[in-house]
Amino acid sequence: MKAVCWQGTNNVQVETVPDPKILNPRDAIVKITTTAICGSDLHLYNGFNPTMQKGDILGHEFMGEVVELGSAVKNVKIGDRVVVPFTISCGSCFFCNRDLWSLCDNSNPNAWMVEKVMGHSPSGLFGYSHMTGGYAGGQAEYARVPFADVGLFKIPDGLTDEQVVFLTDIFPTGYMAAENCDIQPGDTVAIWGCGPVGQFAIRSAFMLGADRVIAIDRVPERLQMAKDGGAEILNYEEIEVGDALKEMTGGRGPDSVMDAVGMEAHGMGLEGFYDKAMQAVKLETDRPNVLRQAIVACRKGGTVSVPGVYTGFVDKMPMGAFMNKGLTMKTGQTHVHRYLQPLVDRVQKGEIDPSFVITHSLPLEQAPHGYEIFKHKKDNCIKIVLKPGQ
């Protein structure tokens, strides 16, 4: 089959690789009809993850049709049209039983090694390095899905791939990040980053009752899309964000703040993760440090929600402001399984059409071009879906 393989920093190639096989009775094989490139893939493309190996298949936002099942799978059948959450969950450990799906204890065979180096044991993720289990990803014609009874979600009839594919990641991610803001009636939420995650966070914040959303970025078409979603916008290259937020909120600051940017905003170089991360405190760049800016901007007693991805030791945290303002921080990989049914219900009811975020639909073969334009925000690119077999 054809698959998008990581070949080094800023280098992905579409290659012919062996088809995936059922390895465990709980596995399924999915023939992929639509897959997408995520901001999280850019961390790998940028070379921030030292546990990528040449030839690893990328991709964690994908959906398609079930074509093969292990003998123990009961909840799905061949021919079902499914989306696949990017987080791999066993469905029965301590964490899965508490609805904390992205913290599953049984889905990452490499977790113990990561724990020794980084002090935490990540769960399994598709297409996201050996640190998260080394699973082949879904930017491919086929993928193997472990724990298929838990990890496949059947899509109701009448919805297009483009309307449901983002249930795998960015829609629940934006939604959970907004939920983590603990929005109360009348609240103002400030969101750094108007990438795909930020866009879903803006719309979710309104769905959850925010009165105002203030969105921050520098890319004009991303700011425009945020404005179309009802947000007030700030271009951080044109104004001092902290001052502007104060002024817009009567001097008090937003009730909650969100970092939907992640580690790229911290000046980590492209040459690799560890060297840079260990000197992170010295790495001030021309870009404002989002997390610090967000903590300082948040009003006293407010909430800091961090869907942006961090790895290792990155930020010099303003712990003094955080403590003295009595802030709460909520973060994490998204518990995608928790949100599948409620969010597909919202799509069916017409409350949101997630396809609004797509600016490019490309054949799988054009993935290298897709990564380039998504990374550099060329060609007005906001979100790319890839179509295997087209």
Ligand code: NAD
């Ligand atoms: P993206 O890279 O397309 O978007 C990031 C946006 O942040 C860009 O529009 C960029 O211009 C903007 N930005 C950069 N520096 C900024 C600054 N200083 N102030 C304001 N904006 C700034 O990525 P995305 O797909 O939207 O993902 C955003 C983050 O969410 C990434 O870190 C990604 O890894 C993460 N993510 C997390 C989860 C999760 O489960 N928690 C899931 C998916 C993605």
Ligand code: ZN
């Ligand atoms: Zn993603």
